[in-house]
Structures are given as C-alpha cells and as structure tokens.
Amino acid sequence: MQATVQCAAVPDGGYGWIIVAAVALINMTNQYIYSVFGLLFGAKLKSMHEATFTAALILNLSSLTLNFSGLFIGPAIKVFKPRNVTVLGVLCVSLGLLVCGFAIESWHFIVGYSLFVGLGLGLITPSTFMSINSYFTEKRGSAVGLALAGSGVGQVTVPHLVRLFLENYGFRITVLTMSLFSLFGLFGAALLKPFTAQNIHNHRQNVRLLLSTDDDEKSKSISPQFQVRVVENTDMLKKAEETKTQPQKTAGAKSCCSSICQRLVQAMDLELLKDLSFLSIIVGMALVYTSTIQFTMLFPHFLQYSVGLTSFDTATCMSAVAGADIICRLLIPCITDKLKIPYRVVFLMGTIGLLISRAALAESMDMTTIIVMAIFIGMSKSATVLNNNLAISSHCRPEKLPGGLGLNMIAKGVLVITVGQFLGWIRDYTHSYILSLHAQNILLLLVVLLWAPELCYQYHKVRKAKRAVAAEHEEYNKLSSC
Numbered sequence: 001m002q003a004t005v006q007c008a009a010v011p012d013g014g015y016g017w018i019i020v021a022a023v024a025l026i027n028m029t030n031q032y033i034y035s036v037f038g039l040l041f042g043a044k045l046k047s048m049h050e051a052t053f054t055a056a057l058i059l060n061l062s063s064l065t066l067n068f069s070g071l072f073i074g075p076a077i078k079v080f081k082p083r084n085v086t087v088l089g090v091l092c093v094s095l096g097l098l099v100c101g102f103a104i105e106s107w108h109f110i111v112g113y114s115l116f117v118g119l120g121l122g123l124i125t126p127s128t129f130m131s132i133n134s135y136f137t138e139k140r141g142s143a144v145g146l147a148l149a150g151s152g153v154g155q156v157t158v159p160h161l162v163r164l165f166l167e168n169y170g171f172r173i174t175v176l177t178m179s180l181f182s183l184f185g186l187f188g189a190a191l192l193k194p195f196t197a198q199n200i201h202n203h204r205q206n207v208r209l210l211l212s213t214d215d216d217e218k219s220k221s222i223s224p225q226f227q228v229r230v231v232e233n234t235d236m237l238k239k240a241e242e243t244k245t246q247p248q249k250t251a252g253a254k255s256c257c258s259s260i261c262q263r264l265v266q267a268m269d270l271e272l273l274k275d276l277s278f279l280s281i282i283v284g285m286a287l288v289y290t291s292t293i294q295f296t297m298l299f300p301h302f303l304q305y306s307v308g309l310t311s312f313d314t315a316t317c318m319s320a321v322a323g324a325d326i327i328c329r330l331l332i333p334c335i336t337d338k339l340k341i342p343y344r345v346v347f348l349m350g351t352i353g354l355l356i357s358r359a360a361l362a363e364s365m366d367m368t369t370i371i372v373m374a375i376f377i378g379m380s381k382s383a384t385v386l387n388n389n390l391a392i393s394s395h396c397r398p399e400k401l402p403g404g405l406g407l408n409m410i411a412k413g414v415l416v417i418t419v420g421q422f423l424g425w426i427r428d429y430t431h432s433y434i435l436s437l438h439a440q441n442i443l444l445l446l447v448v449l450l451w452a453p454e455l456c457y458q459y460h461k462v463r464k465a466k467r468a469v470a471a472e473h474e475e476y477n478k479l480s481s482c
Contacts, residue, residue, distance in 0.1 A: 016135030018191055020143050023128040024150030025188035026086065029181055030093050030124060032154030033117060034059075034293065035322065036162050038300040039315070040178070041100070041109065044171050050106055056424025058109050059297050060416050063289075065118030066125075067413030070406035073126050074269060077402045082127040083192035089127065090185040092120030097179035101172050124185075126405040129389045131192045133401065140393070141333035141343070145386055152326025152382075159315045159322075167311075269403020272396065278404070280454060281344065281391060284447040286411040288351055288384055290420045291443040294436070295358065302433040307365055317374045324378030329386055343390040348451050350383025355444040362437040419443065 037059055045055050076085055096116025103109050128147070136143045158178075165174035265271060272278050299321075303314045336346050357376035364370050389405060396404040427436040 014135070015193065016132070016143065019131050019135055019193070020147045022188035022191035023132060023147040024153075026090065026124060026128055026185040027148060027150035028154040029184045029188075030090060030121065030154075031151040032158045033093070033097075033121070033178075034062075034296055035155045035318065036159055038297050039159055039311075039318070040162050040166075040175065041113075042301065043166070044103075045106070045109075048106065053424050053428045054106055055297065056294070056421060056427070058106070058114055059293060060420045060424070061110060061114035062118035062121075063293055063416040063420065064413045065115055066122035067409040067411075067416065069119055069122030070126075070409030070413070072406075073122065073409065074402035074406040076123075077127055077130055081192075081194055082131045083189055083194070085123050085127040086131075086189040086192060087186060089120040089123030090182060090189060092116045092123065093185075094120075094179050094182045096120060097175055097182060101175035101179060122409065126389070126402070126409070128192070129405070130402065131194070133393055134194065139337070141337045141386070141390060144390060145329045145333035148382075148385060149326050149329045151385075152322055152329055155322030156319050156326060159318045163311055163315050269400045269407070272400060272404055272407060277454070278395060278407075280450060281395060282408045282411040283415075284351075284451050285347070285388055285391070285408060286415040287419075287443045287447050288347075288354070289388075289412045290415045290423075291354075291440040292381065292384070293416060294420055294423045294440050298427065298433055298436055302362075302437065303370070306433045307370065309367070309370075313367065317370055320371050320374040321378040321381070324375040325382045325385075326378075328379045328382035332383055332386060343387040343394050344451070345455060346383050347387040347391055348448065348455065350380045350387070351444050351447050351451075353380030353383065355441055355448065358437055358444075359441050362434045362441075 038055070041058075042055070045058075073085075093116070096112045096118075099112030099116060100109055103112060129144070132143050132147055133140065162174060162178070165177060169177075300314050300318065303309045303317055304311070309317070332346070335341075336343075354377065357373050357380055361370065361373040361377065364373055389408075392404045392408055393401055423436065423439055426439050427433065430436070
C-alpha cells in the first residue's frame with residue numbers, strides 16, 4: 001500500500017522556490033539534449049555512413065550510463081550534498097558535448113555522448129529532485145512541474161537554435177556552443193542549499209564500515225592491554241593456537257562477507273525489491289521510458305524521411321511537442337494536487353494518451369494532423385515525466401527514496417539496452433519508421449495491461465476498507481444512542 005509521507009517541519013515554500021528556479025535553469029540548459037539528438041547528430045552520422053542501429057546504440061548506451069549511475073547515486077547523495085553531485089553532473093555533460101564536437105568516428109560519440117553526457121544527466125536528475133523534495137510536501141507536484149518546465153523551455157527554443165547554428169556555422173561550432181551553454185547550469189547548482197544540515201559524519205562512517213571487516217572494528221575497539229600476546233616459545237602452543245583459531249577464522253570470514261553484503265543491501269536499499277508493487281512501478285516506468293527514448297530519436301527522422309517535411313517544419317513539430325509539454329507541466333500539478341489524484345494514476349493516464357496519439361501520428365501524413373497529434377503527445381508526455389519520480393516518492397519512505405530512485409534508474413537502463421536496441425534493429429530490418437512507431441506503442445500497451453488491473457484492485461480495496469470503517473462508525477453511533 002502506498003503511503004504519502006508528510007513532515008510538518010517542511011516549509012512547502014520559502015527558499016524552496018529559489019531551489020525550484022535553480023533546478024529549472026539546470027534543466028533548461030542540460031535536459032534538452034535527448035530531444036535534439038536526431039536533429040543535432042543525425043546528419044553527421046549519416047555523412048559517416050552509419051545506420052540507424054548505430055544511432056540507436058549511441059543513444060541507448062547513453063541511457064544505459066544514465067540509468068546505471070543509479071547503482072551509486074543513492075549512496076552518493078547521502079554522502080555528498082545534492083549540490084556537489086549536480087555540479088559534477090553539469091561538468092560531465094559539458095565535457096561530453098566537447099568530445100562530440102571533435103568526433104570523427106562513431107566510437108568518439110560513444111565516449112562523449114554515451115559515457116559523459118549519460119553520466120552527467122544521471123547525476124543531475126535525482127540530485128535536483130532530492131533538493132526539491134526536501135522543501136515541499138503538499139505543493140510538491142507544483143514545484144516539480146515548475147522545475148521541469150525549464151526542460152520544456154529548452155526543448156522549445158533549442159531545436160531552432162540548433163537548426164540555425166547548423167545551417168550557418170556547421171556541426172562542430174554548434175556542438176561546442178551547446179557545450180558552453182550547459183555550463184550555465186553551474187549557476188543553478190550553486191543555489192541548491194540543503195533544507196537541513198546533513199549528517200555527513202554518519203554516512204561517511206557507513207561507507208567506512210562497508211569497506212572494513214568486523215575483525216578490524218573489533219580490534220580497534222579492544223584496548224591493547226587486553227589483546228592476547230602470541231606465544232612463540234613452544235611449538236606445541238603454536239599448533240594448539242592454530243587449531244583453535246582455524247574454525248574461528250573461517251567463521252569470521254563468513255561473517256565478514258555476510259556483513260558486507262548486508263551493508264551493501266542497506267546502502268542501496270535493495271530490500272525494496274521484495275515489494276511487488278514497487279517492482280511493478282519501476283518496470284512499468286522503464287517500459288514507458290524506453291519507448292519515449294526511441295520515439296524522441298526517430299520522430300525527426302519520421303517527419304523528414306517518411307512524411308517529407310523540411311528541417312524548418314520538423315523543428316516546428318518538435319517545438320509543438322515541447323510547447324504542449326511545458327504548458328501541461330504547469331497546469332497538470334495544479335489539477336492533480338487539488339483533486340488528490342495519485343501520481344501513479346496520472347502517470348497511467350499519460351501513458352494511455354501517448355499510446356493513442358502516437359498510433360494516430362504513425363498514420364498521419366498532412367501537416368495539420370501531425371501538429372495536432374504532436375500537441376497531444378506533448379500533453380501526455382508531461383503527465384509521465386512529471387509523475388515519474390513523484391510516484392516513487394509517494395511509495396517509498398524518505399530514508400529509502402534515494403535508493404528507490406537509483407533502482408528505478410537501473411530498471412530503465414536494463415530495458416533501454418535490451419528492448420531499446422531491439423527496437424532500433426526493427427527499424428533497420430523493416431526500413432519503416434511507421435512500423436517502428438507501432439513497435440514502440442506495444443511497450444506502452446504492456447504498461448496499461450500491467451498497471452490497470454493492479455490499480456483497480458487497490459482502488460476497490462481502499463473503497464471496501466472505507467465502507468467497513470463507515471459501517472462500524474454507524475453501528476457505534478446506533479449503540480451509543482441506545
């Protein structure tokens with residue numbers, strides 16, 4: 001059962017709005033990168049005679065790096081401040097784009113984009129969310145929506161900037177400009193002040209304990225005067241001592257391994273995997289994420305090569321998606337927070353909207369219909385993006401949230417490199433962008449079929465419990481009146 005954690009000490013505003021503005025700036029200057037991947041690198045990869053499979057590999061490896069950073073992002077946020085993690089992420093994104101600017105072979109893009117850019121975005125996303133999460137409870141949805149609106153601003157404006165720079169200055173100058181542009185996120189990262197003083201000493205102690213053995217800790221806690229001296233005079237005493245200590249060493253080694261594993265489980269919050277509802281959440285979100293990544297990559301190619309639109313019309317359609325996305329990121333939280341709609345339900349509604357609008361887009365060939373479908377896609381996408389981390393935060397306790405976010409990222413990484421790469425192979429095998437779009441929609445359909453029965457069951461279970469409580473209350477009133 002999901003539980004929304006609230007804390008009376010959280011201000012639900014104050015300096016938190018400065019945090020929101022700072023995160024919006026970070027998102028605007030860094031989170032747009034996936035949306036312009038095809039526009040920015042498509043022509044360059046094509047001139048290098050690389051197939052769609054290579055583009056999918058670069059993008060999927062980037063997503064793999066992004067999401068597998070979840071292996072250490074939880075402990076990193078606990079040990080180091082979210083501000084420091086964000087700064088490192090921004091620097092990684094800028095360095096990755098710098099490497100791509102001088103790329104002449106496909107593996108250069110894998111190093112720059114797949115490794116550095118992916119790692120940078122993997123550090124930025126959870127650390128900025130944790131900064132906002134510590135300042136808000138009731139207004140958390142609105143705060144996250146405003147912060148993510150920064151990504152929408154970048155997705156609206158940057159495609160046109162990329163197009164203009166590519167047409168006038170070429171590929172290298174364009175990518176180097178984007179590298180410098182991402183560094184503006186450092187100004188936002190400098191404002192990410194933690195709400196409460198973090199107990200860094202205890203977290204560093206946990207990391208030290210994770211790397212140490214029980215015997216080491218015990219030896220440090222025992223005073224020297226109580227330590228047993230080794231008798232070296234008699235061989236018999238030596239053999240007897242070895243016979244005694246051999247089983248103890250074996251038991252100690254087993255205990256050491258068990259202790260390290262236990263601390264590793266605690267550091268990464270792996271006990272969350274025992275929760276079937278949590279597993280359903282992260283798998284469903286990973287499927288939607290994989291489909292979205294593939295759609296973002298193929299959308300400009302579909303418009304240019306299947307529909308036959310110009311680069312200007314393609315950028316216009318991409319801006320229509322981003323424009324609807326940014327508007328709904330501001331409006332949806334106001335509605336859902338007021339109506340108290342669960343974050344996971346809103347995510348499912350957005351998934352259904354993506355399924356319908358993308359299926360219609362795949363069969364559309366005129367500009368008007370494409371623009372309308374692009375607007376619906378942007379509206380639906382905002383519902384999934386907004387409620388991704390919010391659904392995790394509503395299901396996990398605050399102390400388990402960093403680990404929950406990390407596990408969610410790992411699930412995305414696994415599916416992107418497997419299912420996502422398979423979707424890229426489908427495009428190369430069928431030579432059809434339309435069939436590729438329909439293949440992506442199958443993933444969305446699986447999420448609907450996976451979540452809808454579970455959410456319906458939870459809804460009826462809650463209603464039944466409320467009815468039972470109401471019946472008991474009514475019976476109690478009758479008895480008290482008698």
